Amino acid sequence: MHMNLTGLTIIIFTLFMSPSVWAQSSLQLKVEHYPPLLDMNSPKQGLVYELAEQAFATQRIETEIIYTSKEDILRSVDDLRCATFSYERDKDNSKDWYYSRAIVLRPYIYLKHIDSDIELHDRSDLRKYSLKFTQKEPLYDITSMEELLDHKLDLFSVPLYSAVHYLKNNFTKSDAKNLEFLFSPSIRSENIYLACHKSHPSCFNLIRKFNKGLETIEQNGHRQRIVKKYLSWQ
Numbered sequence: 001m002h003m004n005l006t007g008l009t010i011i012i013f014t015l016f017m018s019p020s021v022w023a024q025s026s027l028q029l030k031v032e033h034y035p036p037l038l039d040m041n042s043p044k045q046g047l048v049y050e051l052a053e054q055a056f057a058t059q060r061i062e063t064e065i066i067y068t069s070k071e072d073i074l075r076s077v078d079d080l081r082c083a084t085f086s087y088e089r090d091k092d093n094s095k096d097w098y099y100s101r102a103i104v105l106r107p108y109i110y111l112k113h114i115d116s117d118i119e120l121h122d123r124s125d126l127r128k129y130s131l132k133f134t135q136k137e138p139l140y141d142i143t144s145m146e147e148l149l150d151h152k153l154d155l156f157s158v159p160l161y162s163a164v165h166y167l168k169n170n171f172t173k174s175d176a177k178n179l180e181f182l183f184s185p186s187i188r189s190e191n192i193y194l195a196c197h198k199s200h201p202s203c204f205n206l207i208r209k210f211n212k213g214l215e216t217i218e219q220n221g222h223r224q225r226i227v228k229k230y231l232s233w234q
Contacts (some may be wrong), residue, residue, distance in 0.1 A: 010105045024033050029065045032074065035138065036165035036230055037106075037192075047161060047191060047230045048085060051103050055213030055221055083196035083206060098198055100201065101214050102191035104227065108134075111156045111163060112180040113148050123185045129154035134162065142170050149175055157187055161230055 031038045041044035045053075045065050053063045086099065112118050118129060130153050132144045145166060149151035160181075167176040194210050196203040198229065217223040 003222040009083070029063055030068050031065055032070050033067055035064050036161050038067075039165075047226070048103060050226050051214075051217070051223060052085075052194065052210075052215065054217050054226070055103075055210055058211040061209065061213075073182040081195055083203070086193050086195040087190045096198055097195040098203050100194035100207050100210045102193060103214065104190055105182075105191050107160045108157055108187040109160050109163060109180050109188040110187075111145060111148055111158060112154060112182060113151060113211070114180045116151070116154060119186055120182060126155070126185075131155045131157065132157040142166055145185075149178055155182075162217075164231055173203070 029052075031049070034041050035042070035046060037046050037048045044050045049065060056063055085103070086097070110120070115157075120124065132147075132153060132155070134141050134144075135159060141156075141158055143161075143164060144153060144156045144158075148156055163181070167179065171179075194207065196206060198204075216224070217226075
């Protein structure tokens with residue numbers, strides 16, 4: 001059977017389950033490396049994985065992470081035995097998938113040099129300055145941030161979690177202090193959800209358990225502690 005993926009964008013990672021796994025209390029997560037959401041170099045494997053792992057753990061569902069290519073992830077989607085993490089815009093465009101509650105909100109910000117004389121009152125002011133937008137490629141993002149430090153660029157738009165991750169791991173503290181976050185005018189924010197295809201008989205139950213797990217880690221404060229960790233770089 002071939003699945004129609006029209007209207008659904010797989011952002012970076014997919015949960016893959018063998019036929020028997022749906023009925024058991026363990027699952028494998030096929031993911032593409034994209035820090036800080038999914039990070040093979042982090043002991044906790046990234047923000048979204050850590051949140052998902054903890055939510056599933058409250059339901060006694062163990063998870064195993066497997067890093068692979070986007071092409072392999074897309075092939076896995078076709079067999080109707082997988083779930084995926086999806087952006088909010090996909091939730092609005094697709095009627096074929098069940099979606100969990102939002103796992104985390106990913107806001108975008110602007111970065112500028114702290115010495116730059118930049119004033120942004122509304123989006124029309126952006127035309128006055130040299131501006132780049134993230135390409136969701138670490139090398140591109142880091143290079144753009146270096147251009148800000150060298151005054152070769154005025155503004156760089158990037159997801160907040162990514163900006164913090166790069167500052168923490170790719171820049172000295174003195175350089176990081178020379179970059180300032182601007183939260184307005186707003187660009188966009190994206191919720192990330194767990195999603196799976198409605199044609200699979202266990203999909204609804206998986207989402208239900210995952211939602212219950214998210215609620216548990218919110219109530220016990222564990223979710224807030226995890227998110228705070230990924231927003232701290234000083």
